[in-house]
Amino acid sequence: MASENIIEEKKQGQALVTDNVEGNNKKLFIESYGCQMNLNDSEIVASILAKEGFNTTPTLEEADLVLVNTCSIREKAEQTIRKRLQKYNRVRRINPEMKIGVMGCMAERLKTKFLEEEKMVDLVVGPDAYRDLPNLVKEIESGKDAINVILSKEETYGDVTPVRLNSNGVSAFISITRGCDNMCTFCVVPFTRGRERSRDPQSIVKEALDLWEKGYKEITLLGQNVDSYLWYGGGLKKDFKNASEIAKATAVDFSKLMEMVALSVPGMRIRFATSNPQDMSIDVLHTMAKYDNICKYIHLPVQTGSTRMLERMNRQHTREEYMELIDNVKRIIPDCAISQDMITGFCGETEEDHQDTLSLMEYVKYDFGFMFAYSERPGTLAAKKMEDDVPHEVKKRRLSEIINLQQKHGLYRMQNMVGKTVEILIEGDSKKSAAHWMGRNSQNAVAVFPKSDEKVGDLVMVRVDDCTSATLIGTRVA
Numbered sequence: 001m002a003s004e005n006i007i008e009e010k011k012q013g014q015a016l017v018t019d020n021v022e023g024n025n026k027k028l029f030i031e032s033y034g035c036q037m038n039l040n041d042s043e044i045v046a047s048i049l050a051k052e053g054f055n056t057t058p059t060l061e062e063a064d065l066v067l068v069n070t071c072s073i074r075e076k077a078e079q080t081i082r083k084r085l086q087k088y089n090r091v092r093r094i095n096p097e098m099k100i101g102v103m104g105c106m107a108e109r110l111k112t113k114f115l116e117e118e119k120m121v122d123l124v125v126g127p128d129a130y131r132d133l134p135n136l137v138k139e140i141e142s143g144k145d146a147i148n149v150i151l152s153k154e155e156t157y158g159d160v161t162p163v164r165l166n167s168n169g170v171s172a173f174i175s176i177t178r179g180c181d182n183m184c185t186f187c188v189v190p191f192t193r194g195r196e197r198s199r200d201p202q203s204i205v206k207e208a209l210d211l212w213e214k215g216y217k218e219i220t221l222l223g224q225n226v227d228s229y230l231w232y233g234g235g236l237k238k239d240f241k242n243a244s245e246i247a248k249a250t251a252v253d254f255s256k257l258m259e260m261v262a263l264s265v266p267g268m269r270i271r272f273a274t275s276n277p278q279d280m281s282i283d284v285l286h287t288m289a290k291y292d293n294i295c296k297y298i299h300l301p302v303q304t305g306s307t308r309m310l311e312r313m314n315r316q317h318t319r320e321e322y323m324e325l326i327d328n329v330k331r332i333i334p335d336c337a338i339s340q341d342m343i344t345g346f347c348g349e350t351e352e353d354h355q356d357t358l359s360l361m362e363y364v365k366y367d368f369g370f371m372f373a374y375s376e377r378p379g380t381l382a383a384k385k386m387e388d389d390v391p392h393e394v395k396k397r398r399l400s401e402i403i404n405l406q407q408k409h410g411l412y413r414m415q416n417m418v419g420k421t422v423e424i425l426i427e428g429d430s431k432k433s434a435a436h437w438m439g440r441n442s443q444n445a446v447a448v449f450p451k452s453d454e455k456v457g458d459l460v461m462v463r464v465d466d467c468t469s470a471t472l473i474g475t476r477v478a
Contacts, residue, residue: 034071043162151194177223301341305360345395
């Protein structure tokens, strides 16, 4: 599910900027909305278009080509995209040569609307068609509309080195799978991003080594559902059963991939997102425990604490199975932080189901959380077959109860770190003070501490003296 690929609000709609390529004279303005997969896809697109003479620009008014990378996960995202397209079209009146395109998850569903009915865009390109951009751009430059939203069974962009956009030079994302086979009833991703396929592990290791050589200190292995990563020579995950015996015997699953990456860049911190409870194996937990450079943090979306609602959502596990997985995490990796996604007010949710969610939260005491009230997405199974019958006011109340409980647990987890010394990777200046650094520990908790002679990208030991529910406050120790 796309919202499980954590939506970072501060990065929504930032114009993405890269180093200029000498000799390129066309300007590309590219904005991303939605999950990390979208941000990573924008980096792939910038790389493909750099070879076609485009440099990125943060200034909309000077752009020759404007692309917006879209997300269909929440209703608000679609409203935002519509407003952005209206804004681009106002600017186009001043710069009539400007071309406008929509890419990403909304492309397939709204292609006719944006392109033909409302004439807001010249170009529509889906998540598997970015290699076709050079041809599509030539089409629109010659005055025609262009569209490619075909979903692929093979495309992983494994050989495209993404241009790192808006990068802090410390952390980067490496895409390891595309698409999703989990037909959660609330989610549109399988329809917008296609069936699940994995990327060649050698290309992933190569990208990790390249980032290490460029000075990066942390990578996040990225997929709609990383736990179902499976490389057996290429092709769809669902076709693995038809593979040859040798292909099956030499297949690489997620725990093996993580080990390969951990061993190839031992000085690099490794994270991953997003996990799916039904697919997470014990092997993954043992690999995390074995290697110090794999961060002790799992984003483990559950969506609801009620088995009845899990079934309605077509999540392939029960409340009890999820709790057993949590027990295993805590047994195998005692210092592991866990975060959640919760959807409240899904079709048919009763007060009892809601209480099940609160009691599950009490059981786990998550470190962080991403919590939403359910909003129906066109094209999903829930939209076709279920009634969105929980009143808005009830959703609002339940959501605030979930958020309040999460804040309480977040503070409890942070307070447990006070007095401890933790390793922090410095990412940049603190938001509140240029005299302080900001970084994260292995458990993904944000820490701030006074500056001395450190620099961005350094790993330093920090004693935690105090905390809020969201931030550790500390002092560097030798």
